[in-house]
Structure formats: C-alpha cells, structure tokens
Amino acid sequence: MPYASAALFDAQSREPHDVVIGNSPMVDGGRTYHHGLTAWLECDTPSSGCAVVSSPGAFGFTPWVDRDGGSYAIPGMQLEATNEERVGAFSVELEQQLRPELRAAVAPAP
Numbered sequence: 001m002p003y004a005s006a007a008l009f010d011a012q013s014r015e016p017h018d019v020v021i022g023n024s025p026m027v028d029g030g031r032t033y034h035h036g037l038t039a040w041l042e043c044d045t046p047s048s049g050c051a052v053v054s055s056p057g058a059f060g061f062t063p064w065v066d067r068d069g070g071s072y073a074i075p076g077m078q079l080e081a082t083n084e085e086r087v088g089a090f091s092v093e094l095e096q097q098l099r100p101e102l103r104a105a106v107a108p109a110p
Contacts, residue, residue, distance in 0.1 A: 012037045015046035029089040056091040064095055069103040
C-alpha cells in the first residue's frame, strides 16, 4: 500500500488556488515562481502544473524534484545566514546550474 497517492504528487506540482503575490522571496530574487503545496513551483504555468518543484531553505538545504528529467537531488550546504535572501538566491542558482548536469548524468546511454 503506497504512503501517498499519485494524485497527491500531482497536486503538489500545481498552485492550489488563484493568488495575488504581495511579497515573495523568489520574486524579490528575480524568479517568477509561485508556491504550491509544500514547495516552489518552478515554471510559468503553476495553475496547470510544473515539472520541477523545490524548497530552498534559509541555510542552504535545497531539495528539488525534476519529473521531466527523472531525478531528484538534495544538496545540503552550511551557508552563513546573515542574509536569508542571498542564501536562498545562491541555493536556487546552484540548483539551476546542477539540474542540466544531473539530467545528463542519469540520461540513458545512446
């Protein structure tokens, strides 16, 4: 018996309701991500679903799931948290750089 249904994972990848974003650390950092059910939705279509969700933390712990790439990663770093926005921005930038490398590493051989 599964612990969670496929429908729950699908719900996690979508914005649960129409929202007006007043303040967001992602928007402040130059990203257009919306927040869904437990994670940031990394796409331009949050109401219909996103293939990549992430949850960068204040000190550098940054798990993400890439459904299109068939992978997930959980980089853990200990970063100075004198400015949480900078730590979050660093973590998101690192994720953006690592994701194509991870996709290439897990891709089937030609």
